[in-house]
Amino acid sequence: MTEGSAxxxxxxxxxxxxxxxxxGYGKIGVLHGVTxxxxxxxxxxxxxxxxxxxxxxxxxxxxxxxxxxxxxxxDGRDMRDAGPREAARAGLVHxxxxxxxxxxxxxxxxxxxxxxDLPRGERAARVDEALSFxxxxxAKRLDRGGALSGGQQQMLAVAQGLVxxxxxxxxxxxSAGLSPVLVDRVLDVxxxxxxxxxxxxxxxxxxxxALAVSDRVYALAQGQVxxxxxxxxxxxxxxxxxxxxxx
Amino acid sequence: xxxxxxVLNGFLVGAVYALFSSGLTLIWGMMNVVxxxxxxxxxxxxxxxxxxxxxxxxxxxxxxxLAAVLLFLLGVLVYFSLVRHxxxxxxxxxxxxxxxxxxxxxxxxxxxxxxxxxxxPDNLLGPVVTVAGLRLEPSRVVAGLxxxxxxxxxxxxxxxxxxxxxxxxxxEDRNAAMLVGIRPDPMQALAWGIGAACTGVAGALIAxxxxxxxxxxxxxALIAFVVVCLGGFGSVPGALVAGLLIGVIESLSAFWIxxxxxxxxxxxxxxxxxxxxxxxxxxxx
Numbered sequence: 001m002t003e004g005s006a007x008x009x010x011x012x013x014x015x016x017x018x019x020x021x022x023x024g025y026g027k028i029g030v031l032h033g034v035t036x037x038x039x040x041x042x043x044x045x046x047x048x049x050x051x052x053x054x055x056x057x058x059x060x061x062x063x064x065x066x067x068x069x070x071x072x073x074x075d076g077r078d079m080r081d082a083g084p085r086e087a088a089r090a091g092l093v094h095x096x097x098x099x100x101x102x103x104x105x106x107x108x109x110x111x112x113x114x115x116x117d118l119p120r121g122e123r124a125a126r127v128d129e130a131l132s133f134x135x136x137x138x139a140k141r142l143d144r145g146g147a148l149s150g151g152q153q154q155m156l157a158v159a160q161g162l163v164x165x166x167x168x169x170x171x172x173x174x175s176a177g178l179s180p181v182l183v184d185r186v187l188d189v190x191x192x193x194x195x196x197x198x199x200x201x202x203x204x205x206x207x208x209x210a211l212a213v214s215d216r217v218y219a220l221a222q223g224q225v226x227x228x229x230x231x232x233x234x235x236x237x238x239x240x241x242x243x244x245x246x247x
Numbered sequence: 248x249x250x251x252x253x254v255l256n257g258f259l260v261g262a263v264y265a266l267f268s269s270g271l272t273l274i275w276g277m278m279n280v281v282x283x284x285x286x287x288x289x290x291x292x293x294x295x296x297x298x299x300x301x302x303x304x305x306x307x308x309x310x311x312x313l314a315a316v317l318l319f320l321l322g323v324l325v326y327f328s329l330v331r332h333x334x335x336x337x338x339x340x341x342x343x344x345x346x347x348x349x350x351x352x353x354x355x356x357x358x359x360x361x362x363x364x365x366x367x368p369d370n371l372l373g374p375v376v377t378v379a380g381l382r383l384e385p386s387r388v389v390a391g392l393x394x395x396x397x398x399x400x401x402x403x404x405x406x407x408x409x410x411x412x413x414x415x416x417x418x419e420d421r422n423a424a425m426l427v428g429i430r431p432d433p434m435q436a437l438a439w440g441i442g443a444a445c446t447g448v449a450g451a452l453i454a455x456x457x458x459x460x461x462x463x464x465x466x467x468a469l470i471a472f473v474v475v476c477l478g479g480f481g482s483v484p485g486a487l488v489a490g491l492l493i494g495v496i497e498s499l500s501a502f503w504i505x506x507x508x509x510x511x512x513x514x515x516x517x518x519x520x521x522x523x524x525x526x527x528x529x530x531x532x
Contacts, residue, residue, distance in 0.1 A: 064422055064425060064426070084426050084428070085425070085428045085429075085430060088426060088427060088428040089428060093426075095426075100420055100422075100423045101423075102416050102419050102423070104415050105416070109412050112409065112412070113412050113416055113427060113429075116409060116412075116427065117428055160427065164427070164428075
């Protein structure tokens with residue numbers, strides 16, 4: 001399933017391939033044939049107005065929501081009927097919107113839980129590795145998840161994802177509810193992940209901040225991809241606007 | 248001194264209340280399902296104790312663990328055959344589902360054992376000992392202390408172990424738990440198993456000094472609901488404190504205003520607490 005020549009750069013290797021994906025809630029269809037790709041080590045921004053289906057797409061890819069039609073391949077594997085457990089184990093990790101952490105248990109336990117199926121020694125190493133991205137919460141290891149601030153909870157949610165050492169990390173609006181400084185801190189992690197070869201699919205409302213850390217961009221509107229472009233393209237804002245409004 | 252005796256007896260019964268109520272609060276907190284058959288689980292465990300004692304002449308060292316295992320299996324079975332399905336339906340389906348189960352268990356027991364009240368011999372664990380003026384009935388002391396230990400053990404299981412973290416994770420956010428690879432189904436089945444095993448132990452223990460009948464579950468279920476509401480939904484420490492409190496209040500009111508009226512006092516206090524602290528004594532707002 002790899003595209004490009006064998007001699008091509010690491011970044012050309014196809015990691016996620018979604019073709020004509022349809023999904024929704026009950027009888028209400030939300031995704032109407034989404035097709036997109038993410039290459040290994042690439043950061044892709046997924047933009048779009050509210051209700052476009054961004055969150056539904058992530059939920060379908062991570063197996064929380066069953067798909068009704070279409071294909072999903074991850075790292076060459078057929079993921080059409082994979083549940084959340086299989087997706088997470090394959091390295092397709094989803095950090096949900098709204099900094100959802102387990103509030104009743106400690107920061108450390110939150111992270112241990114994220115890697116609960118790993119061998120003990122490996123798990124401890126992964127937790128330290130994930131915390132190395134976020135010194136702020138490393139200092140609060142023994143605090144309850146519920147005692148952290150919103151920004152710290154978002155960091156913990158991302159760190160939980162990192163414990164699984166993802167090949168593709170899907171972040172759903174990590175900036176939601178955070179101060180600008182914290183948004184930069186979280187998005188800075190995206191850049192660091194990219195540098196170490198982890199691909200990121202980033203759903204964001206803050207278009208400029210998202211574009212600054214991304215290689216490519218897709219825009220979703222009414223359950224379909226309406227724009228696919230390089231993040232470096234000029235005039236992207238106008239193209240996005242036109243794509244959203246179907247002009 | 249007699250007051251000390253009354254408080255002690257209430258405390259020991261209260262510990263058993265706390266244990267079976269912990270099972271109810273665990274299931275309630277885990278998946279927002281109210282198990283109306285909870286009291287009847289306790290009743291089944293009492294009959295396990297009765298049958299093991301009368302048919303096999305074996306004591307609590309056998310029938311308490313056996314009741315725990317049997318009720319654990321019953322809890323898992325009920326989860327997979329009933330609860331998992333009614334959870335997808337409306338709230339009314341859950342209520343009627345477990346209420347129906349309660350009736351099935353109650354009338355099946357009535358059919359097999361008839362409506363007669365039975366009990367285990369008073370001195371099954373030996374004669375009454377008097378220490379510093381307090382009458383210590385071995386059956387009550389053993390039941391109370393065992394229940395107290397197990398309730399604390401359940402709390403430690405939930406808060407100090409990796410398994411407990413997984414149970415709490417599923418309880419708090421099913422989707423987030425699924426995204427780290429936890430399968431909610433086995434965890435919820437386990438919660439039903441553990442919750443029912445609590446009733447198993449509690450039922451077998453309370454059978455040591457309580458009358459046994461097919462309808463005894465009704466009054467015990469009522470106590471469990473009061474304990475869980477007082478202690479806060481999903482809180483095992485809350486259930487422990489509330490269970491002991493109800494035991495002592497019940498015992499004191501039986502002493503002061505007569506055994507027939509003890510429930511009235513409990514329910515009036517219950518209403519008063521709900522009026523001023525609707526989240527329960529230890530519950531979070």
